[in-house]
Amino acid sequence: MTTNDLQAQQLAPRLHKSVLENGLTVISRETPGTGVATVQIWVNAGSVYEEPHEAGITHLIEHMIFKGTPTLGIGGVAGAIEAVGGRINAYTSFEHTVYHATLDARHWSLAMDVLADAVLNSLFDAEELEREKPVIFEEIRMRKDRPELHLFQELLGRAYTTHPYRLPISGSEESVGGISREDILAYHERHYHPENFTIVVVGDVDAAAVLAQSRRLFGELPRSPVAERDLPPEPAQDDFRFFLEEQSINQTHLALAFPIPAFRHPDTAALNVLAHILGQGEASRLYERLRHEQGLVYRVNSSLFSSRDPGLFHVGATLDAVKSREVLREIMTEILALQHFPVSEQELERAKRNLEADFVFNLERAEGMARVLGNFELLTGDPREHDYLERIRAVDTSDIIRVAAAHLQPSGLTA
Structure with missing residues (x-):
């Protein structure tokens, strides 16, 4: 155990933060008497880090994380949390992916076990991957069918000319359709390592126990070289931009x-x-x-x-x-x-x-x-x-x- 681990910094009353030797960050906030806990794993992997041929892969991985591990079959990840009355979900943004579960505080360690297993050991089964792609396609079509969401995406695509904020987080049907299991494994290996993980636990928990559980589940992971954040800067805009799209909608x-x-x-x-x-x-x-x-x-x-x-x-x-x-x-x-x-x-x-x-x-x-x-x-x-x-x-x-x-x-x- 490192000095940093031993001296988990108390940033505020009942708020603790520590960084393990391998670079993983653990944050806990104790709320005694509430009876509830949330466990979240934040991964420093978002759509802005995708290569052109990977468009939508971060969001696709978010879906595939719930499709089984060697110890939890298909449906087992969500099932383990729901069996104790909890709820589990995930979301992808431009900058990060978050896997989260909320449940009775008595079961917070189970939630961390399940989320860690899913994030580290997902099978990414090739047949399940092909079955999940149509689900993504439907999400892409639904966003296009909602005028406000579609317009905001079009706005990003015009306001940004070089920065990847201009690109849809979900990718396109064409790009997602071309993603293979090998692509997912390569992306996972590139981004899913301890320096890119932040564990956040809030609730009726003990900070020392949260740190100990985090070390047990993640502490032996080897430190990996972190790729530099090399995104193209957006050039200064010096003139007004206008775009118009016609659709058959009421407003x-x-x-x-x-x-x-x-x-x-x-x-x-x-x-x-x-x-x-x-x-x-x-x-x-x-x-x-x-x-x-x-x-x-x-x-x-x-x-x-x-x-x-x-x-x-x-x-x-x-x-x-x-x-x-x-x-x-x-x-x-x-x-x-x-x-x-x-x-x-x-x-x-x-x-x-x-x-x-x-x-x-x-x-x-x-x-x-x-x-x-x-x-x-x-x-x-x-x-x-x-x-x-x-x-x-x-x-x-x-x-x-x-x-x-x-x-x-x-x-x-x-x-």
């Missing part, structure tokens, strides 16, 4: 995007507050002006797409086609106003309170707390949300004007 969907810095940038907190003021909730400027006062839209909202690399400030609306020009003009008017006129203290404080309330809501349940810890660990190297919340609390009216002027310029707009 028109509008999406706008401006390039913003990566999550770790000091402006992210102010941009998050700005997004709340502009278009989150019925009291936001866009909802009040476009929906309540003028009746121009059925829905409007703004949000951040923010991750390890530069992201997007996104505004979306649902409307009638004949009102598109007017809605676009009104949205840009509100954005330009934020660059020149201070928001009221009431607006600012409401936005900051709402943001903080969102965090508190997520932290009330074991799953949400684990998700916050994992996200902050992978994005910043520190699982605590405290520093980010402090930056949100510190945002003032001048910060809103500054970040709006710096990042929401028409020359960077994709619509």
